[in-house]
Amino acid sequence: MGAMGSKAQYTDGYWWSNDGLRLHYRDYPGDKSRPPIICIPGLTRNARDFEHVAARLSGDWRVICVDLRGRGESAYAKDPMTYVPLTYVQDLEALLAELKIKKFVSIGTSLGGLITMLMAGLKPGRIVGALLNDIGPVVDEKGLDRIRTSVGRTHSWPTWVHAARDLGEMQAVVYPSYKLEDWIAYAKRVCRLTAQGRIVLDYDMQIAEPMKLAAEPYDLWPAYEALSTAPVAILRGALSDLLSEATAKDMARRLPNARLTTVAGVGHAPALNEPAATRALGALLKAVMV
Numbered sequence: 501m502g503a504m505g506s507k508a509q510y511t512d513g514y515w516w517s518n519d520g521l522r523l524h525y526r527d528y529p530g531d532k533s534r535p536p537i538i539c540i541p542g543l544t545r546n547a548r549d550f551e552h553v554a555a556r557l558s559g560d561w562r563v564i565c566v567d568l569r570g571r572g573e574s575a576y577a578k579d580p581m582t583y584v585p586l587t588y589v590q591d592l593e594a595l596l597a598e599l600k601i602k603k604f605v606s607i608g609t610s611l612g613g614l615i616t617m618l619m620a621g622l623k624p625g626r627i628v629g630a631l632l633n634d635i636g637p638v639v640d641e642k643g644l645d646r647i648r649t650s651v652g653r654t655h656s657w658p659t660w661v662h663a664a665r666d667l668g669e670m671q672a673v674v675y676p677s678y679k680l681e682d683w684i685a686y687a688k689r690v691c692r693l694t695a696q697g698r699i700v701l702d703y704d705m706q707i708a709e710p711m712k713l714a715a716e717p718y719d720l721w722p723a724y725e726a727l728s729t730a731p732v733a734i735l736r737g738a739l740s741d742l743l744s745e746a747t748a749k750d751m752a753r754r755l756p757n758a759r760l761t762t763v764a765g766v767g768h769a770p771a772l773n774e775p776a777a778t779r780a781l782g783a784l785l786k787a788v789m790v
């Protein structure tokens with residue numbers, strides 16, 4: 501078991517990618533009669549991002565929080581050009597096959613939301629509910645540029661407080677109301693302790709490599725619209741530089757069962773423990789059960 505104190509209990513699970521990487525997920529047990537919830541993190545994040553979501557929901561719901569390749573306890577890819585959405589989708593397809601999951605609820609933050617849309621486009625109908633956290637079929641260049649300049653830069657700190665202060669300066673625009681203890685909790689989600697006793701970001705710096713290529717953007721609206729049969733919760737951080745208000749409204753307009761919630765006072769992306777985010781997720785799961 502990999503849990504401490506009051507946090508929900510989980511088991512560590514592993515599966516293999518098509519190209520032979522050992523990938524990791526946390527499996528929080530819940531009601532087997534309900535579809536499991538699969539939580540897919542953002543670009544530089546990992547399964548720990550969803551600890552508080554799992555703590556609230558597990559028992560009632562089985563919650564599976566994945567580490568994408570190159571993050572957390574999943575293996576790093578030999579070829580950095582596999583750090584792209586279509587490979588992540590293949591990895592998750594392998595997990596679904598391994599666990600014999602036919603239908604599921606998806607909670608996708610940022611990149612995790614793109615993966616959710618792509619999976620819906622591949623097989624419409626199997627995602628029975630989706631929360632798309634600060635992401636849509638169109639992403640703002642301003643936010644992408646900010647991500648490009650920060651991802652893949654090596655950092656190393658002697659203590660958690662140093663890491664927290666530094667990350668707090670770098671991410672102040674995202675969570676302007678966070679205090680030092682919030683930043684320490686944040687640091688522990690996004691960083692790890694090395695064998696040498698240093699604190700570093702918990703991902704393969706090579707994930708930035710594919711972002712340096714000028715890829716042709718592809719139209720994600722059809723993939724998004726493949727969620728038309730499911731309830732969809734769209735979350736947007738009020739200060740987001742990645743999901744514009746116009747795109748979020750367009751998303752809500754295009755699907756009959758989509759609801760848009762704006763999370764006040766945060767940028768990209770909401771942490772999912774804000775009251776508005778918690779209410780939106782609760783309403784989504786209620787709609788899944790109808």
